[in-house]
Amino acid sequence: MTSRFWQEATDEARALDRDDPLAGWREQFVIPAAGQGESVYLCGNSLGLMPRAATVEVQKVLSDWGRLGVRGHFEAEPDWFAYHEALAPQTAALAGALPEEVVVMSSLTTNLHLLMISFFRPAGERRCIAMEAGAFPSDRHAVESQMRLHDLDPATDLVLLKPREGEDLLRTEDVVRTLEDLGPRLALLLLGGVQYLTGQWFAVELLARTARATGAVVGLDLAHAIGNLPLALHDWDIDFAVWCGYKYLNGGPGAPAGCFVHQRHHGQTDLPRLQGWWGTDPATRFQMDDSFTPQAGAAAWHLSNPPVLAMAALKGSLDIFQQVGMPALRRKSLALTGFLHRLLSAADPPVKIITPAGADQRGCHLSLRVAGGAGDQVARLARRGFICDAREPDLLRVAPVPLYNTFSDVAAFARAFLESRGETA
Ligand SMILES: *Cc1c(COP(=O)(O)O)cnc(C)c1O
Numbered sequence: 001m002t003s004r005f006w007q008e009a010t011d012e013a014r015a016l017d018r019d020d021p022l023a024g025w026r027e028q029f030v031i032p033a034a035g036q037g038e039s040v041y042l043c044g045n046s047l048g049l050m051p052r053a054a055t056v057e058v059q060k061v062l063s064d065w066g067r068l069g070v071r072g073h074f075e076a077e078p079d080w081f082a083y084h085e086a087l088a089p090q091t092a093a094l095a096g097a098l099p100e101e102v103v104v105m106s107s108l109t110t111n112l113h114l115l116m117i118s119f120f121r122p123a124g125e126r127r128c129i130a131m132e133a134g135a136f137p138s139d140r141h142a143v144e145s146q147m148r149l150h151d152l153d154p155a156t157d158l159v160l161l162k163p164r165e166g167e168d169l170l171r172t173e174d175v176v177r178t179l180e181d182l183g184p185r186l187a188l189l190l191l192g193g194v195q196y197l198t199g200q201w202f203a204v205e206l207l208a209r210t211a212r213a214t215g216a217v218v219g220l221d222l223a224h225a226i227g228n229l230p231l232a233l234h235d236w237d238i239d240f241a242v243w244c245g246y247k248y249l250n251g252g253p254g255a256p257a258g259c260f261v262h263q264r265h266h267g268q269t270d271l272p273r274l275q276g277w278w279g280t281d282p283a284t285r286f287q288m289d290d291s292f293t294p295q296a297g298a299a300a301w302h303l304s305n306p307p308v309l310a311m312a313a314l315k316g317s318l319d320i321f322q323q324v325g326m327p328a329l330r331r332k333s334l335a336l337t338g339f340l341h342r343l344l345s346a347a348d349p350p351v352k353i354i355t356p357a358g359a360d361q362r363g364c365h366l367s368l369r370v371a372g373g374a375g376d377q378v379a380r381l382a383r384r385g386f387i388c389d390a391r392e393p394d395l396l397r398v399a400p401v402p403l404y405n406t407f408s409d410v411a412a413f414a415r416a417f418l419e420s421r422g423e424t425a
Helices: 003-018 023-028 052-075 080-095 108-119 137-149 172-185 204-213 308-324 326-345 374-383 407-420
Strands: 102-104 128-132 158-161 186-192 217-221 240-243 258-261 366-369 389-391 395-398
Touching (some): 003 326, 003 407, 052 080, 052 308, 080 102, 080 258, 108 137, 108 217, 128 137, 128 172, 137 158, 158 172, 172 186, 172 204, 186 204, 204 217, 308 326, 326 366, 374 389, 374 395, 374 407, 395 407
Parallel strands (some): 186 217
Antiparallel strands (some): 102 258
């Protein structure tokens, strides 16, 4: 690339930043330092940055704890007993769900287990689970261990959805065919919404409809989708979904996660479920009389009283999402990631971008295939102040996040990436 190319890219980025209606939100986040200045942080797909509001909300809970002691359960605002309930409407808006269809609780893998206990009900020949071959390892561990709980053998009953030979992405038509072929043998389709390695946003609605038409249940892992793309879990008729709070949701390391259970499953008395006192009707919870009266919605799966300190940080972030709204975030995200795609596509030799080019098939992040060790290149970029991540051996993931990244971040990264790719050590 010529220096003229980069001059034009930088000028264009500045103009785009100037016209960006969301530009002001960046100041609401703490950008990690690099050297004397700020890093260019492009790793929100892994751990979202800290909103300044997180400090305020956490400090408030600490101060209420000191001031009120046990009375904080009822007298703090929001009160600690129902702290998670205060987060449900905001979370539901991000999930495209009714407030009673979501509950903020626990961690992603735990929630996946809790919901699979209820919704993976193998019976007779209907006992297969279909999931991506390259699914996040924790999801694979969860699925295999659930199969063993039912005395099933993953070697025969786990169906891995694979890209074609020589390809990186799943083709929708191939997945549809596999699901239809499985037909009465398919018990559960478990799909990552945005694939964590490739960045591919699956045709979730179509695949869910196909799987449900065979009589199967559909679960989604939205770790890389929530807060990244607009979701409509209720309208898509998804049976259940789980996600974490620390990636695009910016809830902090190990943040409370969430889950979704479609309204049509609420109040179903024949669903087996692992129970805890927070899943019971709050009106009778403290009578301590051993009877379990499940809450009406997804909260029936809630086990324990909420980790309020951790939820406070998440609240700081969800308040921002509520003010900005997913449609505006998505508009900027498409422009931001589209700009990165365009700059990298102009390179010679070309950059192999694994993530689909179509805007309707991806979220924020792009996965780039690099030669000579992704980890080494990520380390070289880090020395220049660019934070992104590697998935060895050869994938580099870069995620421009519309809440806090700029078009100038993207232009600077594209240049640093291309300049650093030929270097060694
Ligand atoms: C990040 C991520 C996880 C992590 O699981 P935890 O239970 O939060 O540790 C699991 N699955 C997917 C798809 C992820 O992206």
